[in-house]
Amino acid sequence: xxxxxxxxxxxxxxxxxxxxxALLIAVWWVVVVTTHSAIxxxxxxxxxxxxxxxxxxxxxxxxxxxxxxxGAGFLLAIAVAIPLGxxxxxxxxxxxxxxxxxxxxxxxxPIAWIPLAILWFGVGNASPIFLIFIASVFPMIVQTAAGVHxxxxxYLRAAENFGVSRAKLYRQVIIPAVLPEIIVGMRITLGVAWxxxxxxxMIALRSGLxxxxxxxxxxxxxxxxxxxxxxxxxxxxxxxDGITRLLERLKSVRWxxxx
Amino acid sequence: xxxxxxxxxKIVVDDIRKSFETRKGTLPVVGGISLNIRxxxxxxxxxxxxxxxxxxxxxxxxxxxxxEGRVLIDGQVRHxxxxxxxxxxxxxxxxxxxxxxxxxxxxxxxxxxxxxAELADHYTAMVGLKGFEKSYSHELSxxxxxxxxxxxxxxxxxxxxxxxxxxxxxxxxxNLKMRMELLRILEEERxxxxxxxxxxxxxxxxADRIVVLSPRPTTIQATFEVNIPHPRxxxxxxxxxxxxxxxxELGL
Numbered sequence: 063x064x065x066x067x068x069x070x071x072x073x074x075x076x077x078x079x080x081x082x083x084a085l086l087i088a089v090w091w092v093v094v095v096t097t098h099s100a101i102x103x104x105x106x107x108x109x110x111x112x113x114x115x116x117x118x119x120x121x122x123x124x125x126x127x128x129x130x131x132x133g134a135g136f137l138l139a140i141a142v143a144i145p146l147g148x149x150x151x152x153x154x155x156x157x158x159x160x161x162x163x164x165x166x167x168x169x170x171x172p173i174a175w176i177p178l179a180i181l182w183f184g185v186g187n188a189s190p191i192f193l194i195f196i197a198s199v200f201p202m203i204v205q206t207a208a209g210v211h212x213x214x215x216x217y218l219r220a221a222e223n224f225g226v227s228r229a230k231l232y233r234q235v236i237i238p239a240v241l242p243e244i245i246v247g248m249r250i251t252l253g254v255a256w257x258x259x260x261x262x263x264m265i266a267l268r269s270g271l272x273x274x275x276x277x278x279x280x281x282x283x284x285x286x287x288x289x290x291x292x293x294x295x296x297x298x299x300x301x302x303d304g305i306t307r308l309l310e311r312l313k314s315v316r317w318x319x320x321x
Numbered sequence: 322x323x324x325x326x327x328x329x330x331k332i333v334v335d336d337i338r339k340s341f342e343t344r345k346g347t348l349p350v351v352g353g354i355s356l357n358i359r360x361x362x363x364x365x366x367x368x369x370x371x372x373x374x375x376x377x378x379x380x381x382x383x384x385x386x387x388x389e390g391r392v393l394i395d396g397q398v399r400h401x402x403x404x405x406x407x408x409x410x411x412x413x414x415x416x417x418x419x420x421x422x423x424x425x426x427x428x429x430x431x432x433x434x435x436x437x438a439e440l441a442d443h444y445t446a447m448v449g450l451k452g453f454e455k456s457y458s459h460e461l462s463x464x465x466x467x468x469x470x471x472x473x474x475x476x477x478x479x480x481x482x483x484x485x486x487x488x489x490x491x492x493x494x495x496n497l498k499m500r501m502e503l504l505r506i507l508e509e510e511r512x513x514x515x516x517x518x519x520x521x522x523x524x525x526x527x528a529d530r531i532v533v534l535s536p537r538p539t540t541i542q543a544t545f546e547v548n549i550p551h552p553r554x555x556x557x558x559x560x561x562x563x564x565x566x567x568x569x570e571l572g573l
Contacts, residue, residue, distance in 0.1 A: 219384060220414035224428030224477065225404040234427060238418035317417035317459045 103286035111286035127269040135194025143202035151210025172197035172258045190262035197258040198251045209243025242318035249306040331513045332358040337390035352538030363514040365524035368534030374517045382408045382483040406481035407474035422454040444472040464495040484516045533570045543570045
């Protein structure tokens with residue numbers, strides 16, 4: 063059997079989902095038109111609504127604020143979680159002591175923290191950043207510590223045999239060995255963070271994609287803008303995932319994900 | 322004085338014993354082993370599978386402590402592993418996140434990065450991997466990985482090489498090839514070598530002395546001096562006879 067060329071394979075991967083998407087939009091359009099819905103917009107109205115936001119520049123403000131909050135909360139979480147996770151992963155006593163606490167805090171939805179966030183940080187930028195931090199930090203710690211636990215003994219033995227310093231042990235063995243797990247953790251966490259920022263912005267504030275959704279609904283039932291914001295959230299989420307996926311291509315982590 | 326006395330004992334194993342606690346009770350694994358190894362000597366330890374070879378090796382290279390007895394290296398009691406004696410293990414431990422060159426540079430200390438790279442490249446070439454300095458382990462074959470592992474040990478200029486079934490995961494042809502390579506390298510740089518294997522032919526091919534272990538709890542059952550000059554032909558009558566004799570000790 064003849065092998066499909068690289069481009070043919072790529073094309074097949076794009077065409078099938080594109081057809082499904084086109085069908086979905088067509089059905090949506092037909093249903094809205096035939097039911098004469100007064101509130102639910104057609105795809106065309108969503109596009110013109112989006113264009114309005116692009117033209118008056120508010121769309122970029124909303125996207126920028128949401129990304130800024132995600133970025134700040136996520137980076138803060140990484141900065142705390144990676145060192146903590148490495149330490150807990152190495153120290154059994156720390157793992158035994160702290161892991162139950164993390165497991166207890168982890169299933170609490172970040173949404174449940176909203177009242178506390180408002181109480182502690184008010185309704186400025188600090189609240190959503192805190193919520194993203196809370197949502198990101200626990201899975202990241204647990205993932206990093208679990209990564210340390212999966213380091214094969216033979217590698218640690220070899221490092222011990224060569225008698226290298228502690229700093230070198232971390233720099234050249236432990237951190238690179240855990241890096242693939244950390245990258246997977248970052249991917250999961252960034253997804254969660256994006257989910258949370260939109261939810262957090264629905265509560266208060268003056269900007270952000272979550273705010274755009276609530277504001278469009280409250281200020282005159284602009285459902286075209288609600289749906290436009292939803293689609294933009296989806297697209298940005300996809301792009302964020304794509305960016306973290308690029309990290310998996312790094313040569314020094316390829317060993318973990320197969321060839 | 323007799324010349325033999327002047328050859329110093331590199332490794333002295335003094336009646337070491339080890340047992341493990343299991344649910345069914347105490348399981349004695351190593352039951353009293355004493356062994357002296359001279360500087361520059363190549364000793365092969367063979368034994369039936371599960372006899373405690375690997376446990377013995379762990380104690381010899383310092384990753385595990387004996388319950389009783391002691392291991393002396395250059396007259397000093399061994400308490401832990403050291404870079405003077407490098408272990409080459411069965412499963413391999415080349416770091417997959419580092420390149421070949423970075424792996425070889427890993428244990429080097431006290432010299433500049435350029436000097437480390439130069440040394441690394443020298444040993445990479447020595448094991449026949451010139452051109453693969455920047456490769457990662459997943460880009461190499463099993464035999465090549467074994468060479469990297471050996472080069473990484475040699476670059477440390479260890480006084481002792483501990484080899485725990487180093488070639489058992491390779492196919493027969495590659496196994497033979499690696500033995501020849503090892504002999505060629507030892508020709509250039511003499512190390513004291515302790516090889517643990519279940520492959521009698523490998524032992525006859527490489528070693529100056531073969532120690533046969535008994536089943537668990539393991540003790541030394543027999544010792545053979547291998548007085549065949551290198552290069553050894555495995556099909557020669559002496560080699561065949563020795564192989565027969567060792568196999569007989571192992572009950573075959």
